[in-house]
Amino acid sequence: MTSTALLTDRYELTMLDAALRDGTGHRRSVFEVFSRRLSGGRRYGVLAGTGRVLDAVTRFRFGGPELEWLAAEHVVSPATIDWLADYRFSGSISGYREGELYFPNSPVLTVEGSFAEAVILETLILSVLNADSAIATAAARMVSAAHGRPLAEMGSRRTQERAAVSAARAAWIAGFAATSNLEAGRRWGVPTMGTAAHAFTLLHDSEEEAFRAQIEAMGADTTLLVDTYDVMSAVETAVRLAGPELGAVRIDSGDLPVVVQAVRARLDELGATGTRITVTNDLDEYAIAGLAASSVDSYGAGTRLVGGSGHPTAGFVFKLVERADDDGAMRPVAKKSVEKAGSGGRKWAFRRLEDGVAVEERVVVADDEPTLADARALVVPLVTAGTPDPAHVGVEGVRNAREHHARVLAELPPDAMRLSGGDTAIPTVLR
Amino acid sequence: MTSTALLTDRYELTMLDAALRDGTGHRRSVFEVFSRRLSGGRRYGVLAGTGRVLDAVTRFRFGGPELEWLAAEHVVSPATIDWLADYRFSGSISGYREGELYFPNSPVLTVEGSFAEAVILETLILSVLNADSAIATAAARMVSAAHGRPLAEMGSRRTQERAAVSAARAAWIAGFAATSNLEAGRRWGVPTMGTAAHAFTLLHDSEEEAFRAQIEAMGADTTLLVDTYDVMSAVETAVRLAGPELGAVRIDSGDLPVVVQAVRARLDELGATGTRITVTNDLDEYAIAGLAASSVDSYGAGTRLVGGSGHPTAGFVFKLVERADDDGAMRPVAKKSVEKAGSGGRKWAFRRLEDGVAVEERVVVADDEPTLADARALVVPLVTAGTPDPAHVGVEGVRNAREHHARVLAELPPDAMRLSGGDTAIPTVLR
Numbered sequence: 001m002t003s004t005a006l007l008t009d010r011y012e013l014t015m016l017d018a019a020l021r022d023g024t025g026h027r028r029s030v031f032e033v034f035s036r037r038l039s040g041g042r043r044y045g046v047l048a049g050t051g052r053v054l055d056a057v058t059r060f061r062f063g064g065p066e067l068e069w070l071a072a073e074h075v076v077s078p079a080t081i082d083w084l085a086d087y088r089f090s091g092s093i094s095g096y097r098e099g100e101l102y103f104p105n106s107p108v109l110t111v112e113g114s115f116a117e118a119v120i121l122e123t124l125i126l127s128v129l130n131a132d133s134a135i136a137t138a139a140a141r142m143v144s145a146a147h148g149r150p151l152a153e154m155g156s157r158r159t160q161e162r163a164a165v166s167a168a169r170a171a172w173i174a175g176f177a178a179t180s181n182l183e184a185g186r187r188w189g190v191p192t193m194g195t196a197a198h199a200f201t202l203l204h205d206s207e208e209e210a211f212r213a214q215i216e217a218m219g220a221d222t223t224l225l226v227d228t229y230d231v232m233s234a235v236e237t238a239v240r241l242a243g244p245e246l247g248a249v250r251i252d253s254g255d256l257p258v259v260v261q262a263v264r265a266r267l268d269e270l271g272a273t274g275t276r277i278t279v280t281n282d283l284d285e286y287a288i289a290g291l292a293a294s295s296v297d298s299y300g301a302g303t304r305l306v307g308g309s310g311h312p313t314a315g316f317v318f319k320l321v322e323r324a325d326d327d328g329a330m331r332p333v334a335k336k337s338v339e340k341a342g343s344g345g346r347k348w349a350f351r352r353l354e355d356g357v358a359v360e361e362r363v364v365v366a367d368d369e370p371t372l373a374d375a376r377a378l379v380v381p382l383v384t385a386g387t388p389d390p391a392h393v394g395v396e397g398v399r400n401a402r403e404h405h406a407r408v409l410a411e412l413p414p415d416a417m418r419l420s421g422g423d424t425a426i427p428t429v430l431r
Numbered sequence: 432m433t434s435t436a437l438l439t440d441r442y443e444l445t446m447l448d449a450a451l452r453d454g455t456g457h458r459r460s461v462f463e464v465f466s467r468r469l470s471g472g473r474r475y476g477v478l479a480g481t482g483r484v485l486d487a488v489t490r491f492r493f494g495g496p497e498l499e500w501l502a503a504e505h506v507v508s509p510a511t512i513d514w515l516a517d518y519r520f521s522g523s524i525s526g527y528r529e530g531e532l533y534f535p536n537s538p539v540l541t542v543e544g545s546f547a548e549a550v551i552l553e554t555l556i557l558s559v560l561n562a563d564s565a566i567a568t569a570a571a572r573m574v575s576a577a578h579g580r581p582l583a584e585m586g587s588r589r590t591q592e593r594a595a596v597s598a599a600r601a602a603w604i605a606g607f608a609a610t611s612n613l614e615a616g617r618r619w620g621v622p623t624m625g626t627a628a629h630a631f632t633l634l635h636d637s638e639e640e641a642f643r644a645q646i647e648a649m650g651a652d653t654t655l656l657v658d659t660y661d662v663m664s665a666v667e668t669a670v671r672l673a674g675p676e677l678g679a680v681r682i683d684s685g686d687l688p689v690v691v692q693a694v695r696a697r698l699d700e701l702g703a704t705g706t707r708i709t710v711t712n713d714l715d716e717y718a719i720a721g722l723a724a725s726s727v728d729s730y731g732a733g734t735r736l737v738g739g740s741g742h743p744t745a746g747f748v749f750k751l752v753e754r755a756d757d758d759g760a761m762r763p764v765a766k767k768s769v770e771k772a773g774s775g776g777r778k779w780a781f782r783r784l785e786d787g788v789a790v791e792e793r794v795v796v797a798d799d800e801p802t803l804a805d806a807r808a809l810v811v812p813l814v815t816a817g818t819p820d821p822a823h824v825g826v827e828g829v830r831n832a833r834e835h836h837a838r839v840l841a842e843l844p845p846d847a848m849r850l851s852g853g854d855t856a857i858p859t860v861l862r
Contacts, residue, residue, distance in 0.1 A: 002433070004592070006613040006614035006616075006617055007587070007592045007593070007595065007596070007612075007613075007614055008587075008612075008613050008614075009585065009587055009588070009611040009612065009613070009625055010611050010612075010613055010616075010623045010624060010625035011611065011625030011626055011627055011628055012625075012628075013613070014625060014626050014627065014648070014649060015626075015627045015628060015630070015631045017648055018627070018631070018644045018645050018647070018648035018649065019631065019634060019644070021644065021647065021648050022640075022644040022647070022648075024634050024635055024644065027634060029634070031630070056592065065617070066617070069616070069617040070613075073616065073623070075613070075623070077648075115630075115634050119630055122588070122628070122630075123587050123588050123595075123611075124592055126588035126589075127587055127588050127589075127590065127591060127592035127595055128591070128592055130588060130589055130590070131590055131591035131592075131594070132591075154440065156438070156439075156440055156554050156558055157440070157553070157554050157557035157558050157561060157749075158557075158558075158561055158743075158744040159558065159561070159562055159591075159594070159743070159744065160558060160559070160562035160563075160590075160591065160593065160594035160597055160598075161435070161438045161487070161555055161558035161559055161562075162438070162591065162593035162594065163562070163590070163591035163593065163594040164438065164554075164558055165438070166591055167591075180440040180441050180442065180554075181438075181439075181440065181441075182437040182438075182439050182440070182441055182444070182500075182501075182506070183437040183438055183439075185441075185500070185504065186437055186496070186497070186500040192441045192504070192506070193441060194440055194441035194442030194443075194445060195442055195445050195446075196442055196445065196446045196449070197442055197443075197446060197553075198750075198751075198766045199446070199462070199546075199550055199553075199750070199751040200446045200449070200450065202751045202754070202764040202765070202766065203450060203455050203458060203460065203546050203751060203754055203764075204455055205756070205757075209453075213449045213450070213452065213453040213455070214449050216449070216452065216453070217445070217448055217449035217452050217453075217508075218445060218449065228766050228767070229766075229767050230767075303744060306743075306744075307743045307744060312590070312737075312738045312743045313589040313590065313734060313737075313738060318588075319629075319630070320629075320630040320633045320634060323633070323634055325636070326636075333633040333634075334633070335629045335633065335659050335660075336659070336660050336661075
């Protein structure tokens, strides 16, 4: 079990050290994760990473290597080293289900415990949620732009090697059909896909030999990459070798609408009417939307997807919103400074629906969860007394998140699917 | 030793399977990593990640969990499963030193071996180099914009949790002074920094109590965060409690040039003339340049840095440029398609200097390394017969990369430091 404990900003531990020293570290505290706005005028955000947060919190333990390094570097005092050696998060975490939509000021995650045990999770929780939600949000836009045609995530090479695995997971939750990333398949149960690159064609003495080798290894229903030399010749060679059972051809360059039209016509002339066309050239939601009228059967999205389509982080912050006084009474707290003022108090959230269509994100400050008519409660328990709910973690958590996402996306008004920047699909009302 | 073997696109393994089956997998092959252009009209790129590539290649082994999953999913044939079980890269890797500058078509990494053993490294090598170089390039621009004032990397929360560690490493190589990320300190020897967040102030009954607790734990030369409530009152409280020995104040919001000027004046009035001012509000190279005339002593950069300042990936590709025929003769190969045509043949590179100033990136196609007068040879051996050179890996590799970067950056013409988009600092000439 790899420790996640040092995936942390130094100031979390120096704050911890000072708070343990003066006794305030034991004050009961409530931290809230929210985003002040949606990047790029997006209409909605897609929360992803929750299951990975719960897993990472479970592995947030300080073992020998971590403690020795912290002691040698004098990051914290010896008393705090002892405290960290026994550390295990024993508080509670509640929040939006993974895959849920969010809007400005949606309280997507709430962490409750002592200040000491909760504050040190800040960096790790934000790293996971900011990265995964940025990609899930971009992915959801691409899925809606594709109007039902399947999308494969293939951006592993365009993002850090471990980030690639979580990117594939996030895209799958937001409706992608598959990934190229094998570890995402093994770790999270995401279907994997892929057949061959240009190097395979160049390795062989001719394109024909390469295609023949691929068909022998993978069968006639494989996907042949047809743009290493001349696309139309490659299409002819492909159908000649594989027959009309050829699964698909992939096009990775050129002016796609024009090339796709020519390839479709030639495939049909050759009798390969069932052979599909997949395109994979730096696609984002706008390029995908621009191919709506083309005979494309599926898309591969890489660079732009794993970069959050221009917005690689979701903008979530982790803020102390309530903490105990010396007498134990809870007190709402908030920063007051320019442009980053917060709103104190423990919060709950509801999505109000009219005739099954979402109309409002209602956020309510209250100690205990209120009830609201005609509204879906958004905050659910995720971790109780340090133990994660199994429905939200591992492969099962990912599957549930994907299903939940599809369900709640269907609640949005049709206008929410516009790709242009503008107002959020529904307003957030804080009561 | 965590395996890196499944941090791979599925098509690498399906190509491998087909190439082993028809015998072409044993053809001697040369793969080259290069970038067709620099993102965003940048003047130069900074190569980072090489040491992590060498480490990742060493850990590219298929153990029980990987092989069982590949077999169960039928990704490859049983014969290929056996081949993977024995896999260990035995070829050679050469390339630019980590920290080196690069330009369009610079051959930054060359991998030689059988097609089979080399092709399956593609995804992993690109993931590492694309992510790390994007961040190092953005970091170098911020460093030059800061004109000698130190910069701290603090973007962990705005990128995936493991990507955060490599981001801190890349920024350090490109001249940053420190990071907030503890694991980057432990794993790569990057100096770490950080004191407290707003939550620490909000935890206490007053700002004064928070500051007192921090000074008791960390000493008077700590950095106090002064923008939780009212900046000027906080500055007064800070100096009253810490005295003129107060190390620094940190400002994380507001109109920085205005606030900084007022804070500097107040600190000086209070006699805290040695107290430094650090600012940390979503800075990029342009915001840093805009603070050149302000009394800022150091900067913290996060969100924009780890997002590559708008360009989160470096655009490196991994292309087969030469491979053996059946008779063993090596043959240059290249893709011919629209907009992505390559240039075949094994390449070497030199930086031509005149009076110590770089004037040209000279790339030469040749089997063996030529010599060139008045030029620095850029390609060095990194892995020989599967074994990495220790000077390029681990903590020593990072230290060497940082030193090398500073040295070669100083060779660029002054014009190269312009932040605006435009031509590269020197042209690449392919002979």
